[in-house]
Amino acid sequence: MTTGQLVEWLLMRESSLKGSIIPNRPHGSEYMARAGETYTGGYVKSPKRGLSENIAIFDFRSLYPSVIVTHNIDLSTLKMENCKENIVPEFGYCFETSSRGFIPEILKDLVGKRNILKKKLKENNDPVERLFLHVQQHALKILANSFYGYMGYPRARWYKRECAQAVASLARMYIKKVMTIAEEDFSLEVIYGDTDSLFVIVPENKRNVAIEFLEKVNADLPGIIELEYEGYYKRGLFVTKKRYAMIDENGKITVKGLEFVRRDWAAIARKTQEKVLKILLKDANPEKAAKLVREVIINIKERRVKLEDLIIYTQLTKSIKSYKNIEPHLIAAKRLKDGGEEVVPGMVIGYVIVKGTNKLISMRAEPAAFVKLENYDPDYYIDNQILPAVLRIFEAIGYTRDYLREGIEQRSLKGWF
Incomplete structure (x- = not known):
């Protein structure tokens, strides 16, 4: 069951308990009309690219559910004209506050229950009970956060674009x-x-200012909307929106939107990127990180690497005959089968890109078990694995591809720090 289905099930149950009529799902032209309606989502401020130090993170506690509750956003309270208060910015319509809306009432209960669980979690030291409490509060968080998306989902029974838009x-x-x-x-x-x-x-030396800022903001925020202090980080590297890495005061690194978890990278690419980030975040030394990349490139050229670090793993999601496009893991799977191996959907195929005259990379994918160290293609691993894994990071601090690959000098880097 999806989170949207859970929201709808909860609304249907509460509606039944109140003796209210449950709206029908949309069909035909009604659904098509809804599907054509769009609205703008959340605001994202572009990051200051490069390295920054002494970063405090603040976030709103359950912002979307809190907005729905505080502003009483509901189908039944929506007022399109003659608005004097609780007006939605940019659009001019409003939501009445004389009576509690159906959805805000349910959400207020969910948010309250989650806050109680979070309080118990802070006070409890038993690891088993803490895990149980964490799972409960996390489930309520996911459910509460899903109401916003549900309001704007074209197939929802309680759909209203104006509500999601607000x-x-x-x-x-x-x-x-x-x-x-x-x-x-x-x-x-x-x-x-x-x-x-x-x-x-x-x-x-000005952390007290952060606390003063937090207190000032929360004193002014209405209803149950609240800003929280999430943490303090010694250093952060920001690449683009939703792509960054930070290190906290205990040396723990948090990575968002970069390639650590991608399965289609060879281990050597993942390890190199991880080492680069550690150097940048722990030592704040871009030149040391660039030197590391050039050392990896030299090792690949001179075949001073482990073969297992070059293996790329991809799952075969269907039978070989069902694939329409030529993909590296498909070619490797065919060669495994030709070699007498049983190949079935669901298998994870490990392959290495080898040297050859065929310009199509996929056609040079060999099963890892068939490859020797002298067979792999160094240029492929440098240009398609190592450099793509680290280039976005280095570009954010002013380094070029040529400088990383060949050590070719570029303009001064002083302006980036």
């Missing part, structure tokens, strides 16, 4: 207002923001 609009307003307070009232630099969170430079 939630996103108000959320954008709050995150922008908080950023403005940070910059104008407290002279704090906001280097990144994404939907419900903001990343702020707070010098180590």
Whole structure:
């Protein structure tokens, strides 16, 4: 069951308990009309690219559910004209507050139950009970956060584009207002923001300012909307929106949107990227990181690497005959089968790209078991594995592909730090 189905099941149950009529699902032209309606989502502030230090992260606690509850956003409370209060920015319609809406009432209960569980979690030291409490509160978090998307889902029984549009609009307003307070009232630099969170430079000797900022914001926020302090990080590397890495005061590295978890990278690419990030975040030494990359490239050229680090693993999701496109793991699977191996859907195929005259890379994919160290194609692993895995990171701090690959000098890097 999807989270959207869980939301609908809960709404249907509560509606039945109240003796209310359950709306029908849309069909035909009604669904098509809904499917054509769009609205703008959350606000994302582009990051300050490169390395930054002393970063405090603040995020809104359950922002979308809190907005729905605080502003009483519901189909039954929507008012399209003659609005005097609780007006939605950008659009002008509003939501009445004289009586509690159906969805806000349910969400308020869910948010309250989750807050109780989180409080118990903080007070409990038993690992088993903590795990149980964490799972419960996390399930409620996912369910509560799904109401916003459900309101804008064309097949939903309780669909209303204006409601989903209002939630996103108000959320954008709050995150922008908080950023403005940070910059104008407290002279704090906001280097990144994404939907419900903001990343702020707070010098180590001015952490008290961060607390003052938090208290000021929460004193002004209405209803159950609340900004929380998520953590303090020694250093962060920001590449693009939703792609960054940070290290906290205990040396723990958090990576978002980069390639660590991608299965279609060989181990040598993943390991190199991980080492580069560690050097940049722990040592703040770009030149040391670039030197590491060039050393890996030299080792690949001179075949001073382990064969297992060059293997790429991809799952065969269907039978060989069902594939229409030529893909590396498919070619490797065919060669395994030709070699007498049993090949079935669901198998994870390990292959290595070898040297050859065929320009199509997929045709040079050999099963790992058939490959010797002298067979692999160094240029492929340098240009299609190592460099793509680290280039976006280095470009954010002013380094070029040529400098990494060949050591060719470029302009001064001083402006990046």
